[in-house]
Amino acid sequence: MKKFVNHIDHVVWLSRLENAEKNVADLEAxxxxxxxxxxxxxxxxxxxxxxxxxxxxxxxxxxxIDFNRGLHERLESHGxxxxxxxxxxxxxxxxxxxxxxxxxxxxxxxxxKPDAPWIERIILRERFAPEVAGSWxxxxxxxxxxxxxxxxxxxxxxxx
Numbered sequence: 001m002k003k004f005v006n007h008i009d010h011v012v013w014l015s016r017l018e019n020a021e022k023n024v025a026d027l028e029a030x031x032x033x034x035x036x037x038x039x040x041x042x043x044x045x046x047x048x049x050x051x052x053x054x055x056x057x058x059x060x061x062x063x064x065i066d067f068n069r070g071l072h073e074r075l076e077s078h079g080x081x082x083x084x085x086x087x088x089x090x091x092x093x094x095x096x097x098x099x100x101x102x103x104x105x106x107x108x109x110x111x112x113k114p115d116a117p118w119i120e121r122i123i124l125r126e127r128f129a130p131e132v133a134g135s136w137x138x139x140x141x142x143x144x145x146x147x148x149x150x151x152x153x154x155x156x157x158x159x160x
Contacts, residue, residue: 001123001143001144001145001146002143002144002146002149003088003090003141003142003143003144004088004140004142005088005089005090006087006088006089006090007087007088008054008085008086008087008088009054009086009087009088009140009142010049010051010054010055010056010086011054011055011056011082011084011085011086012056012057012058012082012083012084012085012086012136012138013027013056013057013058013080013081013082013083014057014058014059014071014074014075014078014080014081014082014083015057015058015059015080016059016075016080017046017059017060017061017062019059019080020046020048020057020059023057023080024037024048024057027055027057028050031050031053031055032053033050033052033053033055034050034052035048035049035050035055035056035057036048036049036050036117036118038116038117039061040113041061042067042113043065043067043068044060044061044063044064044065044067044068045058045059045060045061045067045068045071046058046059046060046061049118051118051121051122051144051148051149052148052149052150054149056086058071058083059071060072060075074136082135083135083136084135084136084137084138085135085136085137085138086126086138086139086140086142087129087137087138087139087140088140088141088142089139089140089141090141091141092109092125092126092127092139092140092141095139096127096139099129099130104129104130105130106127106128106129106139107127107128107129108127109125109126109127110124110125110126110127111124111125111126112124120145121144121145121147121148122142122143122144122145122148123142123143124140124142125140125141125142126138126139126140126141126142127139
């Protein structure tokens with residue numbers, strides 16, 4: 001398995017639930033991606049993710065609970081749009097300890113459930129980190145099967 005370390009893993013947009021399908025369709029049309037829908041009733045959120053492309057759209061369900069409260073508040077204060085950069089770290093717990101030693105708050109562990117549609121392809125562990133320049137940061141330790149992210153060799157172009 002492979003993972004992004006000291007590198008952006010993926011980006012997250014925040015959407016109102018009633019606009020999510022259109023926002024996902026627009027993102028897919030622009031990128032050629034295929035975002036898979038996954039409802040997390042325990043978190044009262046609907047996720048749309050394309051791990052191959054590094055794209056995610058998150059929409060809180062109408063019922064407000066502790067987990068999705070921040071998403072609802074963010075929609076009210078900022079509206080829909082780019083929400084977070086998810087940054088890959090080598091060891092999530094060691095990175096958490098390092099930030100907490102600096103007095104920074106790091107959120108609770110978020111992991112996939114066994115019914116996640118991508119559970120055979122990735123192992124996901126994430127924690128919220130402090131905001132940077134008005135955007136959320138999420139720390140991630142996401143292990144990818146070798147066939148998930150497509151890398152191609154660069155071919156030299158001769159000019160002149």
